[in-house]
Amino acid sequence: MDKVTIDPITRLEGHGKIEIFLNDDGSVANAYFQVPELRGFERFCEGRPVEELPRITPRICGVCPDAHHMASAKACDAVYHVDIPPAAKKLRELWYNAFTAGDHCTHFYILAGPDFVMGPTADPAERNILGVINKVGLEIGKRVIRQRKEAHEVIEMLGGKPTHPVGAIPGGLSKAITEEERQRLLQIGEGMVEFGQFSLGLFADVVLKNEQYMDLVLSDAFTHRTYYIGLVDDNNLVNFYDGHVRVVDPDGKEFVSFAPPEYTDVIAEHVEPWSYLKFPFLKKVGWKGLVDGPDSGVYRAAPLARLNAAEGMATPLAQEAYEKMYSTFGTKPVHQTMAFHWARLIEMLYSGERVVELAQDPDITNPKVHQAPTATPDEGVGIVEAPRGLLIHHYQTDPNGIVQRANLIVGTTNNKAGICMSVKKAAEGVIKPGQEVSEGILNIVEMAFRAYDPCFGCATHALPGHMPLIVTIRNPRGEVIQEIRRDG
Amino acid sequence: MDERAGKTLIVGLGSPILRDDAIGLRVAQALADLLPADRFPVEEAGTSGLRLLLLLEGWERAVIIDAMRQPLDPHADLCLGRLNRLSPAQLHSTLTLNTSHEASLADTLELGRRMGMALPQEIAIFGIEVEDPFSFGEEMTPGLAQCVPAIAREIAHRCLPVGTVHCNSRA
Numbered sequence: 001m002d003k004v005t006i007d008p009i010t011r012l013e014g015h016g017k018i019e020i021f022l023n024d025d026g027s028v029a030n031a032y033f034q035v036p037e038l039r040g041f042e043r044f045c046e047g048r049p050v051e052e053l054p055r056i057t058p059r060i061c062g063v064c065p066d067a068h069h070m071a072s073a074k075a076c077d078a079v080y081h082v083d084i085p086p087a088a089k090k091l092r093e094l095w096y097n098a099f100t101a102g103d104h105c106t107h108f109y110i111l112a113g114p115d116f117v118m119g120p121t122a123d124p125a126e127r128n129i130l131g132v133i134n135k136v137g138l139e140i141g142k143r144v145i146r147q148r149k150e151a152h153e154v155i156e157m158l159g160g161k162p163t164h165p166v167g168a169i170p171g172g173l174s175k176a177i178t179e180e181e182r183q184r185l186l187q188i189g190e191g192m193v194e195f196g197q198f199s200l201g202l203f204a205d206v207v208l209k210n211e212q213y214m215d216l217v218l219s220d221a222f223t224h225r226t227y228y229i230g231l232v233d234d235n236n237l238v239n240f241y242d243g244h245v246r247v248v249d250p251d252g253k254e255f256v257s258f259a260p261p262e263y264t265d266v267i268a269e270h271v272e273p274w275s276y277l278k279f280p281f282l283k284k285v286g287w288k289g290l291v292d293g294p295d296s297g298v299y300r301a302a303p304l305a306r307l308n309a310a311e312g313m314a315t316p317l318a319q320e321a322y323e324k325m326y327s328t329f330g331t332k333p334v335h336q337t338m339a340f341h342w343a344r345l346i347e348m349l350y351s352g353e354r355v356v357e358l359a360q361d362p363d364i365t366n367p368k369v370h371q372a373p374t375a376t377p378d379e380g381v382g383i384v385e386a387p388r389g390l391l392i393h394h395y396q397t398d399p400n401g402i403v404q405r406a407n408l409i410v411g412t413t414n415n416k417a418g419i420c421m422s423v424k425k426a427a428e429g430v431i432k433p434g435q436e437v438s439e440g441i442l443n444i445v446e447m448a449f450r451a452y453d454p455c456f457g458c459a460t461h462a463l464p465g466h467m468p469l470i471v472t473i474r475n476p477r478g479e480v481i482q483e484i485r486r487d488g
Numbered sequence: 489m490d491e492r493a494g495k496t497l498i499v500g501l502g503s504p505i506l507r508d509d510a511i512g513l514r515v516a517q518a519l520a521d522l523l524p525a526d527r528f529p530v531e532e533a534g535t536s537g538l539r540l541l542l543l544l545e546g547w548e549r550a551v552i553i554d555a556m557r558q559p560l561d562p563h564a565d566l567c568l569g570r571l572n573r574l575s576p577a578q579l580h581s582t583l584t585l586n587t588s589h590e591a592s593l594a595d596t597l598e599l600g601r602r603m604g605m606a607l608p609q610e611i612a613i614f615g616i617e618v619e620d621p622f623s624f625g626e627e628m629t630p631g632l633a634q635c636v637p638a639i640a641r642e643i644a645h646r647c648l649p650v651g652t653v654h655c656n657s658r659a
Contacts, residue, residue, distance in 0.1 A: 044505065044624035059503050059534060106538055129599055141603050148538045163533050163543075 018423060018445065018471045022481070026433030029476065031424035033449060034275055045406035050079050050377060050397045051170050053406070057393070058164045065164050066099040066155060067386035067411065068393070070241065073168035075393040078261070078380025079401070080170050080373030087366035088172030093241040094185060094358040095158040095167075096384065100240055101192045101351035102151025103387040104303075104344050107453045108199065109144045112341050115447055116207050120216070121440030136202075147195055150188045154355075157181055172370035179365055186359035192352030193317065199345050200321055207341075208328070217338040221429030222448060224292040224421055225250040225335050227282055227299035229414065230309030231385045232257075237314040238306050238350065240385040246309045247282065250294050252333045255282070260383040263392055267409065268297075279417045280409055290421050298421070301389030301414035302452060303343035308333035313346065315353035321346045337422050340451040377401040386411035388453050412454045422448040431473075442471055442484050492546035496648065497608070498523070498530040499543065501554040507625045508618035508632055511639075512553040515616065518640035519551075523648070541596040541605075550608040551647060552593075556615035569635030570617040571642055612647040 017034040041060065045053060054072040058065030070092060077084055084092075114127045117135055126134075133141040152162040159165025160174065167174050177185070207213045216222065232246045233239040245263065247255045258266055269278035270287040281287045281297035288296040299305070313319040325342050326332045334343075358364060379396045388411030396405040412419075426448035430441045473482040500516025502509040513532045520530040531543060544550050559565065560572050593613075600607050616639060619629045627633070 040624045056505060059505050065534075110537070128595055130595060130602070133599070133602065138602060141599055145538065145541075145600070145603055145605070149542055152539070152542060163539060 018427075020427050020431065020471065020473045021478075022431075022473060022475055024476055026435075028424065028428040028431050031420075031427045032274055033420050033423045041408065042406045045395075045403050048403050050076055050395055050401045050403050053393075053395065053403070054168055054170075055164075055166050057408075064099075064103065064386050064388070064391075064411070066096065066159070067384055067391050069159070069165050069168055070096050071382045071384045071386075071391045071393040073170065074242075074382030074384065075380045075395050076170035076382070077373075078382060079377045079395055079397055080380070081375040082171045082371050082373040084172040085366070085368045085371055087176065087363055088369040088371075089242070090358050090361055090364050091158055091173055091177065091369065092168055094189075094355055094364070095154055095165075096241045097351040097354040097358070098151045098154035098185075098188065098192070100385075100387055101196070101348050101355070102148045104348040104351070105144055105147045105151075105195070105199070107387070108341065108344060108348070109140065111453070112344075112450060115443070115450070116210075116213060116341075120444055120447060124439065124443070127443070140202075143195055143198075147192065150191060154185060154188060157185070169370070171373045174370070176367045176369045177365055182359055182365050186356060189352055189355030189359050192355060193349065194352075196345070196349030196352045197317065200349060203342060203345055217336055219429065221426050222337045222422065222451075223335050224300070224337065224418060224425070225294075226292045226296070226418060227255060227285070228305040228308035228333055229299050229301050229390055230306035231383060231390065232310045233314060235314070236311040238310045238312075238347070238385075239314065240347075240351070242384075245383065245390065247299060248309050248333060250292070250333070250335070252308065256284070260381040260392070263381060263383070263394075263409075269409075275416075277413060277416055280414055281417065290417055290424070292421060298417040299414070300418040302340065302387070302411065303347050304334060304337075304340040305389070306385060307343045307346065313350050315350050315357065317353055318346055318350035321349055337418075337448065337451045340453070344453070388412045389414040412452065415452045415454065419449045419452055419454060422451070437471070437473060437482055437484065439484070445471070492548075494527075494548050496528050496549040496551060497544065497547040498528055499540070499550060499552045500530065500532045501534065501540075501552060502621075503534045504532075505624055505626060507620045507623050508628050509555050509621035510626075510628060511555045511616045511618055511632060511636070514628070514633070514636050515553050515640050515643065518636050519644060522640055522644050528648070537593075537596055540593065541600050541607075544597075544607055544611070545600070546606050547608050549610045550612070551643065552611060552613045553643065554613070554615055555618045555621050557618065557621060559617060560615075566617050566619070568617060568619055568629065568631050569639065571639050572615045572617070573646065574613045574615050612643075614643055 019032045021029045023029045054069050054076060057068035057072045060068060109132065110129050113132050114129065118127045118131045155165055156162040157177070158173065159167035207217070227247055227249055229245060229247045231239055231243050233243045236246060244257055244259050246257045249255045256266055266283060267280050268283040269280050271278055282299055285295065285297035292298060307322060313322045325346060326334065329339070376399050377397045382393045384391050391411050392409040394407040395403055397403055423445060426445045430444050431437055471484045472480055475481050498516050498519050500513040502512040504510045504513055516530050516532060533540065533543060556572065559567065597607060618632060
């Protein structure tokens with residue numbers, strides 16, 4: 001097959017691009033998923049005071065500013081060797097969980113839900129949130145908006161601004177909370193728990209009880225046996241804000257467990273000639289291409305990966321839901337990509353429960369939320385679980401705290417290999433010799449990457465979801481035989 | 489929400505660290521200099537979807553300004569700094585509004601209305617053609633930066649009531 005190159009014009013238009021190459025008999029030979037990319041952020045950071053980065057990094061994109069803000073603040077804590085006060089740590093974690101609850105809710109109801117509620121091959125004009133509320137009822141829409149609004153309220157209360165927060169600073173937080181605010185946080189958390197339970201119930205009714213959808217969920221076209229990565233606490237339970245990173249192999253056995261500064265010993269980045277976006281992989285296993293299995297260093301991140309990499313959830317209702325998911329599949333890890341949706345809802349419930357737990361902690365109103373950094377700054381790594389996967393910020397500074405080098409591995413990048421593999425496998429599953437590729441078939445291929453909740457906003461400027469997308473189907477000589485475009 | 493009643497929210501969309509992507513923010517800042525703040529509050533955001541919907545709730549009217557990488561006419565050449573007033577159907581040409589991780593602005597507005605949210609009676613959306621919204625940097629393309637005052641005045645005159653623009657504007 002000829003070398004595949006990126007069309008720079010298409011890249012700049014901000015479209016996602018799927019290139020599918022067919023064999024002579026019309027079956028799928030290969031498929032590539034490409035997105036436009038922004039480059040040079042690391043260089044942009046160099047020469048700036050490191051304490052500016054928690055304010056700059058949330059401006060990379062508007063999708064997960066809180067994740068960048070938090071990873072950046074944690075990296076700054078590490079650069080200055082400062083232990084933040086316990087109340088600050090609890091408040092940061094509470095804020096971060098409220099953000100995750102809002103984000104996961106949006107993904108399920110706005111992006112993923114329409115595929116299941118309306119059906120994967122439904123008319124695109126109806127396969128959206130409006131179609132969902134027409135079918136399920138207005139109350140759902142109101143509840144989704146409320147969840148998002150209350151997540152914003154928490155972010156504004158603790159982060160100072162609802163969209164691009166500034167509240168986390170090296171050494172802790174810029175302000176403590178009052179008793180009245182604590183009570184409000186508790187109330188919001190309780191609402192999130194209730195909606196998390198409702199959403200899992202809806203998922204059970206709409207997906208688990210639907211034989212056709214379960215066939216899709218369980219189908220080989222949406223299955224990959226890979227390694228999984230996730231942040232866990234001291235008991236190996238899922239934690240979004242802090243802990244160590246755990247990797248399990250395709251059989252679920254612990255492969256490695258490491259502290260954030262050791263990430264460079266474990267993760268390396270592979271470059272492919274057809275993509276500017278790098279492919280992170282497990283160094284000790286090695287890069288064997290876009291293939292799964294124990295001999296391939298490809299790992300996956302984000303909700304399902306986090307649950308697979310952990311031994312359970314730290315809150316009771318989420319743990320119950322966790323056990324139900326694994327007993328339904330009968331295996332751990334679960335390799336079915338569509339289970340990312342289920343795992344995301346379990347995490348949404350966990351986030352709500354964690355907000356409640358933290359809001360009930362009597363120490364959380366302690367006014368001591370900042371420890372002034374006094375050590376000479378040098379180097380630090382901050383890791384959080386962004387909704388879309390492990391997010392790593394790594395800074396090196398001079399003794400004056402001026403950034404000399406910055407390295408970011410962002411959530412979705414961890415899943416770049418998995419997404420490419422899933423797109424190819426889904427294409428192989430639905431594109432058959434002699435059959436025209438329809439809009440419905442395109443959506444099934446798209447579902448393969450939507451499960452990852454991909455957001456290339458940090459590394460690109462084109463955010464999927466209903467991302468503008470071009471699917472090009474080529475014969476073995478590289479000639480275009482069909483093209484489907486969908487603008488966002 | 490009462491403090492929002494009767495007022496027009498000016499929303500500049502984009503990222504301040506992605507060169508020309510900042511045009512919406514810069515023009516919104518210029519409009520802040522032109523307009524009385526008590527009636528025309530200005531917000532900056534690099535976001536869309538539900539986050540933007542929540543930002544719009546409660547205001548009487550809204551003006552949204554975003555960058556766009558392609559001219560409205562796909563056969564036309566890009567014209568740096570050209571101002572386009574967009575209909576909801578044309579939003580796919582813009583950057584922030586189109587690069588939504590969430591639902592489109594049209595869908596989210598419709599969702600909000602059906603949910604009974606108090607949304608602006610009128611939303612004017614402007615797209616400004618830019619060259620480089622993909623590189624990190626705080627400086628816009630020089631020719632574009634020069635256009636900012638004129639674009640702000642044009643928006644003020646095209647969609648805001650006569651008499652609302654300061655006579656002693658700096659723009």
